[in-house]
Amino acid sequence: MINCALIGYGYWGPNIAKSLNRIKGVNLVVICDKDLGRQAEAKLSYPQAEITNDTDSLFDSTNLDAIIIATPASTHYQLAVRGLKAGKHILIEKPITTNTVEAKSLIELNKKVKKIVMVGHTFEYNPTVLTMKQIIKDDGLGKIYYIYSTRVNLGQIRGDVNALWNLAPHDISILNFLLDTQPFEVMAFGACYLQKGIEDVVFAVLRYQGNILVKIHVSWLDPAKERKMTIVGSKKMLVFDDLDNEMPLKIYDKRVDTGEVARGLATEYKIKLHSGDIYAPQIENKEPLLEELNHFFGCIKNNKQPLTDLENGLRVVQVLEACQKSLVNKNKWIKI
Known part of the structure; x- marks a missing residue:
């Protein structure tokens, strides 16, 4: 015992x-x-x-x-x-x-x-996130282009930390877990409306190796609760909606195919849009x-x-600290 x-x-x-x-x-x-x-x-x-x-x-x-x-x-x-x-x-x-x-x-x-x-x-024990990890590992989305996440609601308003430190650890831990690394550079901007020196809304931009661009939006000053992440790949696209209990994960068979076409001495790009089915995989019913x-x-x-050991926790804090440094330094890009 x-x-x-x-x-x-x-x-x-x-x-x-x-x-x-x-x-x-x-x-x-x-x-x-x-x-x-x-x-x-x-x-x-x-x-x-x-x-x-x-x-x-x-x-x-x-x-x-x-x-x-x-x-x-x-x-x-x-x-x-x-x-x-x-x-x-x-x-x-x-x-x-x-x-x-x-x-x-x-x-x-x-x-x-x-x-x-x-x-x-x-979230690293969330069955939906684990499914996302496996899809990426199996090259189900192709090359990851960019990711954006939204974690907003009206409340819970904190007085000890800002919205970045309160809400963004979830998104950063998910991103580091999915991509098997941490960003090498970040930039953040936000605003304080309710309390002096405590940002109620923060937008953070993270750059990962492989030209993967990420945007995180966190706020406790928003009209509607939203917990969503979108991943855009070269083959398919994915949306994780943590508030959707029936279909939290949707895979979109959508992509853009490009190719070069010679036009005399010039080269043009041939662009073809593909829009197929939407697939919602079955997710294990487990409580994270x-x-x-x-x-x-x-x-x-x-x-x-x-x-999720101490080193895992450190990597998330390193990203948060760099974002905070960007907030107080006029939104400069900060290396990690």
């Missing part, structure tokens, strides 16, 4: 706790949150667990094997450091830290303590968060390296 503590019972914490209750061999023994109202909610839902606001007792406990950190991003690093020094396995929600120095520091610390540390990039948590505890039991 793995005894686990959950720090943070705000927006995402209740979802984690609910999933933990469904995993055999895992015992949620402590839920920690500073807010009295959230403590009361946790006590009603999990009367068997200890409810506390004292993180010190968690790190001192000899009864705990693992700690899940679902607190504001600015607190991730210090909590993770204390957890690792206390000999606990750690799952940290995204982003793993708010800068690359701290992310690298966690990597160096874990080389000494050798614990299982994982970042909660849930549950898959992620099962993977975390499986790695603890079998002493295996997690798929």
